[in-house]
Amino acid sequence: xxxxxxxxxxxxxxxxxxxxxxxxxxxxxxxxxxxxxxxxxxxxxxxxxxxxxxxxxxxxxxxxxxxxxxxxxxxxxxxxxxxxxxxxxxxxxxxxxxxxxxxxxxxxxxxxxxxxxxxxxxxxxxxxxxxxxxxxxxxxxxxxxxxxxxxxxxxxxxxxxxxxxxxxxxxxxxxxxxxxxxxxxxxxxxxxxxxxxxxxxxxxxxxxxxxxxxxxxxxxxxxxxxxxxxxxxxxxxxxxxxxxxxxxxxxxxxxxxxxxxxxxxxxxxxxxxxxxxxxxxxxxxxxxxxxxxxxxxxxxxxxxxxxxxxxxxxxxxxxxxxxxxxxxxxxxxxxxxxxxxxxxxxxxxxxxxxxxxxxxxxxxxxxxxxx
Amino acid sequence: xxxxxxxxxxxxxxxxxxxxxxxxxxxxxxxxxxxxxxxxxxxxxxxxxxxxxxxxxxxxxxxxxxxxxxxxxxxxxxxxxxxxxxxxxxxxxxxxxxxxxxxxxxxxxxxxxxxxxxxxxxxxxxxxxxxxxxxxxxxxxxxxxxxxxxxxxxxxxxxxxxxxxxxxxxxxxxxxxxxxxxxxxxxxxxxxxxxxxxxxxxxxxxxxxxxxxxxxxxxxxxxxxxxxxxxxxxxxxxxxxxxxxxxxxxxxxxxxxxxxxxxxxxxxxxxxxxxxxxxxxxxxxxxxxxxxxxxxxxxxxxxxxxxxxxxxxxxxxxxxx
Numbered sequence: 001x002x003x004x005x006x007x008x009x010x011x012x013x014x015x016x017x018x019x020x021x022x023x024x025x026x027x028x029x030x031x032x033x034x035x036x037x038x039x040x041x042x043x044x045x046x047x048x049x050x051x052x053x054x055x056x057x058x059x060x061x062x063x064x065x066x067x068x069x070x071x072x073x074x075x076x077x078x079x080x081x082x083x084x085x086x087x088x089x090x091x092x093x094x095x096x097x098x099x100x101x102x103x104x105x106x107x108x109x110x111x112x113x114x115x116x117x118x119x120x121x122x123x124x125x126x127x128x129x130x131x132x133x134x135x136x137x138x139x140x141x142x143x144x145x146x147x148x149x150x151x152x153x154x155x156x157x158x159x160x161x162x163x164x165x166x167x168x169x170x171x172x173x174x175x176x177x178x179x180x181x182x183x184x185x186x187x188x189x190x191x192x193x194x195x196x197x198x199x200x201x202x203x204x205x206x207x208x209x210x211x212x213x214x215x216x217x218x219x220x221x222x223x224x225x226x227x228x229x230x231x232x233x234x235x236x237x238x239x240x241x242x243x244x245x246x247x248x249x250x251x252x253x254x255x256x257x258x259x260x261x262x263x264x265x266x267x268x269x270x271x272x273x274x275x276x277x278x279x280x281x282x283x284x285x286x287x288x289x290x291x292x293x294x295x296x297x298x299x300x301x302x303x304x305x306x307x308x309x310x311x312x313x314x315x316x317x318x319x320x321x322x323x324x325x326x327x328x329x330x331x332x333x334x335x336x337x338x339x340x341x342x343x344x345x346x347x348x349x350x351x352x353x354x355x356x357x358x359x360x361x362x363x364x365x366x367x368x369x370x371x
Numbered sequence: 372x373x374x375x376x377x378x379x380x381x382x383x384x385x386x387x388x389x390x391x392x393x394x395x396x397x398x399x400x401x402x403x404x405x406x407x408x409x410x411x412x413x414x415x416x417x418x419x420x421x422x423x424x425x426x427x428x429x430x431x432x433x434x435x436x437x438x439x440x441x442x443x444x445x446x447x448x449x450x451x452x453x454x455x456x457x458x459x460x461x462x463x464x465x466x467x468x469x470x471x472x473x474x475x476x477x478x479x480x481x482x483x484x485x486x487x488x489x490x491x492x493x494x495x496x497x498x499x500x501x502x503x504x505x506x507x508x509x510x511x512x513x514x515x516x517x518x519x520x521x522x523x524x525x526x527x528x529x530x531x532x533x534x535x536x537x538x539x540x541x542x543x544x545x546x547x548x549x550x551x552x553x554x555x556x557x558x559x560x561x562x563x564x565x566x567x568x569x570x571x572x573x574x575x576x577x578x579x580x581x582x583x584x585x586x587x588x589x590x591x592x593x594x595x596x597x598x599x600x601x602x603x604x605x606x607x608x609x610x611x612x613x614x615x616x617x618x619x620x621x622x623x624x625x626x627x628x629x630x631x632x633x634x635x636x637x638x639x640x641x642x643x644x645x646x647x648x649x650x651x652x653x654x655x656x657x658x659x660x661x662x663x664x665x666x667x668x669x670x671x672x673x674x675x676x677x678x679x680x681x682x683x684x685x686x687x688x689x690x691x692x
Contacts, residue, residue: 032482080462082409138671139680141462142618145409145611146664146671153661161655289466326481326488331474335467343453343464350457 004356010301014294016348017340018308025333034325046318047311055185055200056317059272060284061310062202065209066264067288068306069216070257072297076220077253078233083129083144084261085285086151087122091262092269093158094121096276099176100163110180114270115208115263122262123255125151130254134247140254148285159278172277182271205267210303212260217299219256229253261285290334293342309334374515378522380639385523386597388635389531390415390589394613395620395627396534396541397585403545403622404578405558405683406454409465410446411586412610413472418443418590420476423490423601424483426497432595435497436530439594440587446472447583455575458687469610477603490594490601499528499596528596530588537585541624554578558681561688571688589613612638615667622681634663 026036047057067084074081081087094117104110129143159171168174182204185197220226232239232249240246264284269276287309294308295301316330340348394411401408421442426435446468453464477488484490504525511521545551553574557564561571593609594601612634619633620626640647641659648654 028478032478080460082462082466132668132672136672138668138673141407141409142614143668143671146615146668149608149611149664150661150668153657153664156660157655157657160657286466286470289463293463324481324485326477328474328477328481328488331470332478333474335470335474338463338470339449339453339467343459343461343467344457346457346459347452 004353008352008356010296010298013345013348013352014296014301014341016352017345018294018337020340020348021333021336024336025329028332029325029329032325034323039319039323039325042319042322043311043315046322047315051196052198052200053314053318055197055202056314057307057310058185058197058206059200059202059267059310060313061306062206062209062267063264063284064287064291064306064309065213065303066260066267067284068291068295068302069212069288069299070260070285071288071292072295072299072302073216073220073229073260074253074257075292075297076226076233077229077249078236079130079133079250079253079257080141081126081144081254081257081261082141082289083126083147083151083258083285084288085281085283086144086148087125087258087261088264088268088281088285089148089151089155090125091118091122092265092276092280093155094118094262095265095269096163096173096176099180099270100173103177104179107180107182111182111204111208111266111270114180114266118262118265118269119259120262122265123259126254126258126261127251130251130258133254134250140250155278159276163276170277173275176270176274180270181274182266184271201272203267203271205271208263208266212263213299213303216256216260220299225252261288287334290338290341294337374518376643378518380636380643381519381523382526383639383642384632384636385527385531386635387638388631389527389534390592390597390609391613391616391631391634392628393530393534393537393585393589393592394610395616395631396537396624397582397589398614398617399541399545399622399624399627400554400578400585401582402617402684403558403681404554404575405561405681405686405688406450406575406579407461407465407685408450408579408582409462409614410450410468410472410610411582411613412606412608413465413469414443414446414583414586415590415593415610416469416476416604416606417446417472418587419594419605420480420490420590420601422587422591423493423594424480426493426595427490427600430495430497432493432497432499435595436588436591439591440584443587443590444580444583447579447586451576451579454687455572455579458689461685461687473604476601480601480603488603493595493599497595498599499530499592501526501528502532528592530592530596533588534592535628538624538628545624550577555681558683561683565688565690571690575688586610612663615663618667618680619670621679637662 029036029039047053067088070084071081095114098114098117099110102113104113125147129140129147132138132143133140163173164171165174185202189196228244229249231242232244232246236246268280273280291302291305291309294305312330312333316327319325319329320327394415398408398411418439422435422439425438426432450464450468453459454461480488480490507521507525511517545555553564553569557571557574565571593605616627616630616634619630637659641656
């Protein structure tokens with residue numbers, strides 16, 4: 001039943017959800033005795049008020065583009081990949097191994113190598129739950145949650161017992177060699193004589209993330225495989241009837257999903273930290289869920305939502321720095337966004353549908369001449 | 372390994388199993404009624420904070436406990452609104468609840484106590500004290516059994532004993548009462564329950580409210596019995612281990628007890644020993660910590676006995692129009 005115009009479904013509903021989330025957060029800030037307007041000003045100033053702030057916002061956004069796309073492609077196949085966190089962790093392991101043990105002559109080659117390894121590791125970490133779902137019927141949500149914890153255990157073991165340099169105290173790998181260091185956006189802009197994004201971690205991975213958006217858009221809407229994935233996501237029996245193999249769809253969509261989550265490591269591990277530490281993902285895998293929901297699983301939507309969350313992350317950090325509002329406020333906003341744009345979607349949709357239906361009826365009544 | 376060490380490990384196994392057991396039983400009610408709940412973690416965390424904060428302010432652990440249960444039930448109602456009333460995605464709602472609790476507890480704790488997102492340390496009547504069961508001292512002279520009774524069975528808080536009592540109680544409610552039969556039916560075939568003239572919505576709401584109460588107990592146990600106060604993220608994935616235990620137990624109360632005791636034991640071993648040597652092979656502590664999750668995946672994969680969830684789980688019920 002098409003009671004609503006398309007723009008309302010795509011733009012209006014997420015927007016109302018977002019506004020509700022922000023209103024509630026504002027009320028919370030107000031209740032804690034702070035001025036919400038002041039808080040917003042600090043966030044805007046800190047996140048987009050300077051090219052340094054932009055550098056951090058874009059760095060976080062790069063992470064969220066990868067994890068958001070990962071959740072989005074799985075959503076298209078009606079799979080809920082809650083394991084982006086673990087896949088990104090294991091992807092980091094792949095990137096670290098690529099950077100530490102292969103003597104790369106130049107960063108471009110190192111980047112390609114790291115992308116392959118990170119993507120591969122992430123893909124494997126998603127492929128196991130996918131196979132269990134397709135062949136053994138284990139619920140993908142539960143297995144990917146379990147795999148998040150197993151990934152944390154694996155990473156802990158690898159860092160403490162295997163990859164930690166001899167004599168080091170902290171569970172982390174050695175610094176990656178110079179040749180693998182990715183140019184920051186500051187370096188890129190310096191070529192053109194512009195000193196932008198100084199001392200901020202945003203790096204060339206951003207371009208990989210943007211390319212991934214375009215690539216995924218082409219895959220989902222311009223290729224046969226994407227059509228098959230969407231068909232499978234809409235109706236498994238119908239897809240089966242059309243000769244699409246469910247096992248193949250589950251495996252492919254989850255492998256792409258895991259590879260995207262794993263790719264995130266070129267940004268946070270290779271681009272920023274330049275070594276692998278225990279808590280390198282910092283919840284970006286989970287933010288991917290909010291980003292994909294907010295962006296309606298469309299690559300362009302994911303891009304916009306990732307920018308928004310990048311802004312929230314950087315702004316939230318500034319908020320924690322300059323006010324007594326801790327940066328966990330961002331977690332609250334994130335939760336409210338997931339709640340309103342995901343779980344309580346119908347709460348917004350139902351009244352809107354009624355509104356548009358009433359309007360359509362009125363319009364029809366007006367166009368038919370009175371008898 | 373001497374006898375005393377074994378006793379200590381068993382004792383801390385029980386201690387660590389209690390919150391898992393309560394959360395696991397909480398999930399049992401919810402999922403048996405057809406509502407997936409991955410928000411157990413968040414509800415525990417919210418209850419842990421609320422109970423510690425109110426117990427500190429009021430000086431009474433019992434008022435704290437009530438506050439913890441109320442906080443957890445409030446989140447249950449959010450979950451109910453999302454997944455029952457507005458027929459949204461139960462998994463997404465659970466994810467949102469986990470984040471909401473993780474963020475909100477720290478924000479509120481910082482605002483109230485200004486100690487970096489924790490509550491002040493609880494003392495005296497603001498904490499649950501340990502109960503020494505009758506004859507614990509008198510019987511401790513008996514070899515093996517005496518110390519076992521005195522150390523492992525006696526000396527826990529009231530919530531621990533309540534948790535263990537909830538196992539037979541849950542079994543009785545689910546399998547011997549009319550309410551339990553209906554609850555299980557609504558998780559398998561809600562349309563049939565609806566046809567019989569029983570409200571699906573009411574049954575599912577009561578299931579998630581029971582779930583809220585039990586998660587509240589679990590959270591209060593963490594902050595006022597196991598530890599003395601709330602610290603950031605103190606539930607530390609226990610809600611997910613409870614979920615794992617629920618699958619491990621195949622959604623049944625008595626096996627849930629065994630599963631949580633096993634996972635409690637693994638946690639106790641992992642905290643006590645950094646590495647375990649079996650012959651020349653060294654087991655890293657990370658492996659012991661991951662074992663509950665690995666075991667759950669194996670069970671889910673159906674290689675060792677298949678775990679089949681309630682059939683209507685995760686699907687919102689739409690009355691025929």
